[in-house]
Amino acid sequence: MAQQTAVEWLAKQYNYITWMRNRDEISAGTADKLRGDYLEQAKRLEREQIIKAHDDGDVWSGEKYYNETYGTRLQNETN
Numbered sequence: 001m002a003q004q005t006a007v008e009w010l011a012k013q014y015n016y017i018t019w020m021r022n023r024d025e026i027s028a029g030t031a032d033k034l035r036g037d038y039l040e041q042a043k044r045l046e047r048e049q050i051i052k053a054h055d056d057g058d059v060w061s062g063e064k065y066y067n068e069t070y071g072t073r074l075q076n077e078t079n
Contacts, residue, residue, distance in 0.1 A: 006043070007042070010038060010041075013034075013042075014035060014038065017034050017035060047066060050066050050069075050070070051066050
């Protein structure tokens with residue numbers, strides 16, 4: 001089975017929340033909270049995937065690539 005990207009994972013979660021909301025299984029407030037929580041999870045997952053994709057065996061190379069490419073922009077968004 002192929003690994004999901006952060007975007008694919010987030011879309012699946014959002015679809016499930018929408019399905020639950022349409023069936024009145026969760027409130028609008030709960031749906032909004034879940035969407036926010038899942039968005040934060042997806043940002044962390046994306047960061048991990050970027051670092052892993054650019055890791056060439058040196059423990060810090062993927063982290064260095066991420067920091068040089070994205071700087072603190074995405075780090076600040078996830079905090």
